[in-house]
Amino acid sequence: MSSRMDSIWSKLDRKATAIAEFTIRQYRTRISTWAVMIAGILALSMLVLFYIDGLNTEFEAIDNDGDSIDHDSDGYPTGQEIIEGTDPFSAQSFPVGVTPDPASKWINEDDFDWDAIEANDMSQGYDDDGDCRTRTTSSQRDQNDNNIECDVYMDWNIYTQEHTIYSDGGVDEDPDENLYGQEAQHRAFVLGIGKFGIVYMLGIMLPLFLATGLIREEMSSGTMHYMLAKPIARGEVLLYRMIGYIGVTWPYIMSICLVLCLITGFAGPGESIFRWSDIGIWMSISLSAMLVSLVYGTIFCGFGILWKNGVILALLLGVWELGMAFVAIASGGDSPIKFFSVIGWGLTLVDSATMIFWPDNNTLIEVGLWGGGQSVTSWFSGEERFVSLPAAEALSTFSGSTSGLSLAPWASAVTASLVLIIQAAMSWFIGQIVFKSKEID
Numbered sequence: 001m002s003s004r005m006d007s008i009w010s011k012l013d014r015k016a017t018a019i020a021e022f023t024i025r026q027y028r029t030r031i032s033t034w035a036v037m038i039a040g041i042l043a044l045s046m047l048v049l050f051y052i053d054g055l056n057t058e059f060e061a062i063d064n065d066g067d068s069i070d071h072d073s074d075g076y077p078t079g080q081e082i083i084e085g086t087d088p089f090s091a092q093s094f095p096v097g098v099t100p101d102p103a104s105k106w107i108n109e110d111d112f113d114w115d116a117i118e119a120n121d122m123s124q125g126y127d128d129d130g131d132c133r134t135r136t137t138s139s140q141r142d143q144n145d146n147n148i149e150c151d152v153y154m155d156w157n158i159y160t161q162e163h164t165i166y167s168d169g170g171v172d173e174d175p176d177e178n179l180y181g182q183e184a185q186h187r188a189f190v191l192g193i194g195k196f197g198i199v200y201m202l203g204i205m206l207p208l209f210l211a212t213g214l215i216r217e218e219m220s221s222g223t224m225h226y227m228l229a230k231p232i233a234r235g236e237v238l239l240y241r242m243i244g245y246i247g248v249t250w251p252y253i254m255s256i257c258l259v260l261c262l263i264t265g266f267a268g269p270g271e272s273i274f275r276w277s278d279i280g281i282w283m284s285i286s287l288s289a290m291l292v293s294l295v296y297g298t299i300f301c302g303f304g305i306l307w308k309n310g311v312i313l314a315l316l317l318g319v320w321e322l323g324m325a326f327v328a329i330a331s332g333g334d335s336p337i338k339f340f341s342v343i344g345w346g347l348t349l350v351d352s353a354t355m356i357f358w359p360d361n362n363t364l365i366e367v368g369l370w371g372g373g374q375s376v377t378s379w380f381s382g383e384e385r386f387v388s389l390p391a392a393e394a395l396s397t398f399s400g401s402t403s404g405l406s407l408a409p410w411a412s413a414v415t416a417s418l419v420l421i422i423q424a425a426m427s428w429f430i431g432q433i434v435f436k437s438k439e440i441d
Helices: 002-029 029-054 078-084 112-119 177-212 216-221 224-228 234-266 277-306 310-330 336-340 343-356 361-373 393-398 409-437
Strands: 152-157 162-167 375-377 383-387
Touching: 002 234, 029 177, 029 343, 078 361, 152 361, 162 361, 177 234, 177 277, 177 343, 177 361, 177 393, 216 224, 216 277, 216 383, 224 234, 234 277, 234 393, 234 409, 277 310, 277 343, 277 409, 310 336, 310 343, 343 361, 343 409, 361 375, 361 393
Parallel strands: none
Antiparallel strands: 152 162, 375 383
16 A cells, blocks of 8 residues: 555656746746846845945934024034023023033934933933933923833824824934934835835736736647646646746845845845844745745636736736735735735735834834924825834835734734635636636647
8 A cells, every 4th residue: 555655656746847847948948038037136136235335324413303403603502501500592591611512412412321222111211311310390301291200101092093102302313314214214215125126026927927828828839738638637737837937936036135135135224144034034035035926826817817918817816916016015014905916915925024123113103293392284185194204104005004904913914815725726726717618729
C-alpha cells in the first residue's frame, strides 16, 4: 500500500514539476515578461529618487508659539521674559543683569517628548521651556483638568469619534518641524509606495500581463493538446501553470521589497544605523502583494479561459479594484465596502502590520495634525483649526486602521491572509470548472 501511494505522489510530483518548469521557461523566454518587470523596477526607482531627494530637504523651523518675538522691543524675546518673570509687553519691564537670548533659542524649544510618542503614552508630555510651570495658579497650570499640572494627554473623543490631544497650554507647543517631518515623510513613503506601488500596481499589473493568457494562449496555439494528451486532469494543468506563475512573480516581488527595505532602512531618519522596525512593515507589504497577485492571477487566468478577450474583463475588474483602493485609503481603513474586493483585504494586512510594528504611528499622526497647538482661523469659513506639521497629513492619508474588522491587529492580519487564500482557492475552483467545459481549438 505504501509503495503504491509513493508511486502516485511521485507521478503527481513529476507532472507538477514538468508543467511548472515549462511555464517558468516560457516566461523567461518572452520579451513581454522582461518588459513588464523592467517597467516595474524603473517606476519604483523613480519613486525612490523622490524619497531620497525628500530626505535631503530641510523643513523650515517655525516658531509655533511666537515666544521668539520681542514684542516690547527691549531686546529680550518673549520666552525669556516669561521665564524671568518680567512683562514681555512692557519695554520698562525686562530682566536686569541677564544677557538677552538670541531669538533662535526660542524656536523649537518646547519639542514633543519623543520617548512618550514611542511609548504611545502622551501623558509623559513635558514642559521643556517652563512657560507653563512659571504660571502663578494651579488652575492655570492644569487647563486640561486632569489633576496633573503642565502635561499633555491624548484621549478618545466619543463625540468626534477621533483621538483628541488635551494640553495644559504651553506644553509641547513648539515642536521641531524637521525632526517630525523627516520621520513622518519616511513612514508616508513606505506606506504609500508599499500600498499603491507594490500591493496594488505590481499586484494587479503582473497578473494582467502574465496570467490572463496563461491557459488561453496555449488553447489558441494548440499546444494545450500536448499537455492534455497525457493522463492529467485539466484542473491539475491549471494548478501547475499557476505554480509556475508564482514561481516567477513571487521572487520578483520579494526581491523588490528586500531592496526597498535596505534602501529605506539605511537611508531613513533615526539614531541607529538601520531602522529594524521597518522590516516587519516590508514583510507585510511583500506578503500582501504576493497573495493579492495570486488572487488576481487565478481570476484573470479564469477570464482568459472564459473568453478570448478576457483581458477586457481583467481591466474592468482592475478599475473596480482601483476604486476600492481609493475607498480604503480615503476612509482610513474604516469603510466596510473595501471588503468587497481583493485589494481591500490586501491593504488591511498592511494596516494590521503597521499597528503591530509601528505601535506609535497613530500617536505620531495625532501630534502632527495637532501641530503643537498652533491654531489659525480660516478667512473663508471662519473655522479655527490646528496647523499640522510637515508630512503629517500625508502620513495620515496612507495610514489606515482595522476597525472595520473589530479585531486585534495580529488577528486582523491572520484573517486578511486567510481570506485572500480562500479567494485564490475559490477562483481556481471556478476556473477549472470553466476550463473543463471548454473545447480546445
